[in-house]
Amino acid sequence: MRESRVEAIGVSPGIGKGNLLVLLPGKVPEKVPCVNPDEELQRLEKALTQAGWELESLHREGRGRLGEEKAAVFAAHRMILEDPLWTERMREGILGSGWDGAYAVHVAAEETAGEFQRMENPYFQERAADILDIGNRLVRILQGRPAADLAVMERDTVVVAWDLAPSDAALLDPEKVKGIATVQGGKTSHTAIIARTLGIPMVAGIGAAFFESLVQGEEAIVDGAGGRLIRMPDRETRRRYAEAARVLEEEARKDREWTGRPTRTKDGKRLEIAANIASPQDLEQVLANGADGIGLFRSEFLYMEGTTPPSEEVQYQAYRKVLEGMGDRPVVVRTMDIGGDKEVACLGMEREENPFLGCRAVRYCLKNPEVFKVQLRALLRASCHGNLKILVPMVASAEEVRQVKTVLSEVEAALQEEGIPFRKGIPLGIMIEVPAAALCSDILAREVDFFSIGTNDLVQYTLAADRMNPKVSHLYSHYHPSVLRLVGTAIRNGHQAGITVGMCGAAAEDPGLLGVLAGMGLDEFSISPTRIPGTRRRLSEIHTRKAADQVERILEQDTAEAVLEVLGKERA
Amino acid sequence: MVEAVVRSKNGLHARPAGMVVEQAVRHGGEVVLIKEGIRCNAKSILNIMGLGLAQGDRIAIAAEGEGGLRTENLLKSIIEGIEE
Structure with missing residues (x-):
């Protein structure tokens, strides 16, 4: 694969290099009948197990970064995940209604969240969001999409997304996220403001076609000042950007x-x-x-x-x-x-x-x-x-x-x-x-x-x-x-x-x-x-x-x- | 069957509810919480939170089978022990 690049709008300055984490927009599951209910049930059980692991590692790693109190939410999610009240509804959706796993989870999550939304106490109303969040995690696993836990991720990552919600951006760890690139947004979008606050280089407007062509894990460089996203940079490009990053670092040192x-x-x-x-x-x-x-x-x-x-x-x-x-x-x-x-x-x-x-x-x-x-x-x-x-x-x-x-x-x-x-x-x-x-x-x-x-x-x-x-x-x-x-x-x-x-x-x-x-x-x-x-x-x-x-x-x-x-x- | 009163200012929210579930699932038999005649499965955090227990609410705890009284008292101490 050869180097390719796209000219975009630089919205947060700096140069960052890392491996791509491509966030695909979530798809609402459609009502799909399942061919083999027993197999589908097994897929659901596997998805529940995987979601459990994900939440466990979020809890573990989150404890170090966010503190025990904030990380405890993941422990609560873990418990909700395994709760018979709605896992029974999921199984019923597959066996009784004959849906596929993703749709069965979607319906169970909406139904259960709805019950909480109708409660009087605002604290319990807000738990509806937790239920939908966990439901989305399960749907994502069943649809075969990779995890994108923004609070906890690998070192040296470049996050690319169609659009990034400000609340998602606020979770990003500048130690690990070296760059952000989005299709939508501009210099004054709130996500760009947060990126500048966190000091993460960011470009917007990378174009739908370029976004679609990106592959998970590829190396990429975000040039926040020049407004460029470069995938699979060749040797010469890497050398030039390493030099530019060194100059910027020197300037930053003087600034400090x-x-x-x-x-x-x-x-x-x-x-x-x-x-x-x-x-x-x-x-x-x-x-x-x-x-x-x-x-x-x-x-x-x-x-x-x-x-x-x-x-x-x-x-x-x-x-x-x-x-x-x-x-x-x-x-x-x-x-x-x-x-x-x-x-x-x-x-x-x-x-x-x-x-x-x-x-x-x-x-x-x-x-x-x-x-x-x-x-x-x-x-x-x-x-x-x-x-x-x-x-x-x-x-x-x-x-x-x-x-x-x-x-x-x-x-x-x-x-x-x-x-x-x-x-x-x-x-x-x-x-x-x-x-x-x-x-x-x-x-x-x-x-x-x-x-x-x-x-x-x-x-x-x-x-x-x-x-x-x-x-x-x-x-x-x-x-x-x-x-x-x-x-x-x-x-x-x-x-x-x-x-x-x-x-x-x-x-x-x-x-x-x-x-x-x-x-x-x-x-x-x-x-x-x-x-x-x-x-x-x-x-x-x-x-x-x-x-x-x-x-x-x-x-x-x-x-x-x-x-x-x-x-x-x-x-x- | 034992009675318990919710002491926590925020009611029985996710964390204490989680602690109740953790203990309830260790009990072999059925464990239920009863508030004003509404029974809920104490092994389900969604079910417990669904009761929307607030400070001052009085509930009954019933655990069936061997070691039932021990489990009931354990849950009572969790529910009444959290005062934050």
């Missing part, structure tokens, strides 16, 4: 030297480099990389697990954990940014024709104040445990800010009345991610304590290009002069009103833009934890006043390409 230092530009201006996080679990990485604070805690991840919205207590504990972990360093929590591409099952949101222009984020919150108030109460209660700031996404006009303030003061009054302590005067900021907000940032600056520019949405709304649609993705660029002008406007207006301006989109960690942003006077860069030391090092080489002189010329360019040319770099 900047981990604990203060962030200062060449001309001595103090800047803040904060981290973007999605859950309290990310704290470890934030602290290890020496962040000056948390510039964006994406609280919506709390809403994406489970079938019921997270309670005030669950949210309070999550916020408190992060606040306590950060000590007096600031923690900016963004209120739920749901809708758009982030569908949330537990809130029962209606499907919309045009979700990105629909009832998302602050719009949803103001329409559903009872849901919003739970989050605000949890935030206010947690405020006693650290340096909290609240950030509201998707604001388009001043009345939305005023309405948020009204809701907030209602929550404050209620807590006061109940005698529950909270910190008064928590700084309130807004995302600048709708062009309207950037254009009217002088008006909005009077209403709030800080701005945080969200470039991912700002680019897509300004250029009217869906960031997930490959047909228009060439239009999507944070180098476009229109986007940079809006960024400049927001920073200038913020500063004129005496408030700080940060940025929490992908642009804030793009080495090519650091000079422009520092030149415009951006105060805070909020980025993936692993990018902090390198960004700090690069900012230390920038002279802000010299960079400021360049800004005007850049804003006069006619295209994104022309901006890139002036910046003197090729688009990564």
Whole structure:
């Protein structure tokens, strides 16, 4: 077999080499009659035994990596697997109804899970997911597909999948997973964000045909910066990538030297480099990389697990954990940014024709104040445990800010009345991610304590290009002069009103833009934890006043390409 | 037959239910838990969790055959022993 490669979109930088683990999309079993019930029954017994072994090894290996408590779930799965209540139903499906094993398991799992879903206690309702999970494992074995236990896998693996759920990606062990490649997704998909957080190189858009041609266990290289997946690399390719990986490692070593230092530009201006996080679990990485604070805690991840919205207590504990972990360093929590591409099952949101222009984020919150108030109460209660700031996404006009303030003061009054302590005067900021907000940032600056520019949405709304649609993705660029002008406007207006301006989109960690942003006077860069030391090092080489002189010329360019040319770099 | 009261704040969830099953399967004869007249097979974790036992629930434990009383008392100590 000769080397072959596919050009894709690099979504998490770095170079990784390993053996392919191809995750085939799961197939729902069809109703197939079985020819020989006795044989089919034997296949089922064998599948049950194999699933038992898999769960046992997951339990054993998981104990070391995840700790006994988290690994115990696999022991419970093992016990459920052998439970006569549903194994009898499986056997009955084969012998009584004459189905094949996979369909018999599918029906038994659906039926049993349904019984749990109808129970009153939410804990027992959630066990339905465990039952379906084990059912899927059995179906997978019966269909002859290989195991893909993402939490526990061989060393030096490159995971390839049609699409990888964020919850699956979160299980990946960076010690073992050296690269990820998917057919779907893009730079700003949540899986890509998690890959960057974990520091795993990733490419997306490898194409269905290439995906179908991949073989389990083949050697492959993921080139996350160049946007390439190479299978069966030949000697010369391996040599070149080994050299490139060595250079990257050397750069990373230099970057690491900047981990604990203060962030200062060449001309001595103090800047803040904060981290973007999605859950309290990310704290470890934030602290290890020496962040000056948390510039964006994406609280919506709390809403994406489970079938019921997270309670005030669950949210309070999550916020408190992060606040306590950060000590007096600031923690900016963004209120739920749901809708758009982030569908949330537990809130029962209606499907919309045009979700990105629909009832998302602050719009949803103001329409559903009872849901919003739970989050605000949890935030206010947690405020006693650290340096909290609240950030509201998707604001388009001043009345939305005023309405948020009204809701907030209602929550404050209620807590006061109940005698529950909270910190008064928590700084309130807004995302600048709708062009309207950037254009009217002088008006909005009077209403709030800080701005945080969200470039991912700002680019897509300004250029009217869906960031997930490959047909228009060439239009999507944070180098476009229109986007940079809006960024400049927001920073200038913020500063004129005496408030700080940060940025929490992908642009804030793009080495090519650091000079422009520092030149415009951006105060805070909020980025993936692993990018902090390198960004700090690069900012230390920038002279802000010299960079400021360049800004005007850049804003006069006619295209994104022309901006890139002036910046003197090729688009990564 | 002995009686037991669920003490755990979270009810009889997966882990204690698993411990009950582990002991019940060692008993040769039939072992059942009974809550308000509903009988369940104590050798089935799904069956036990299906009872949805909550804190304060009172159940009866019955193990048939040789060593029945010993098994009943063992299960009672598991069910009442977990208070987390």
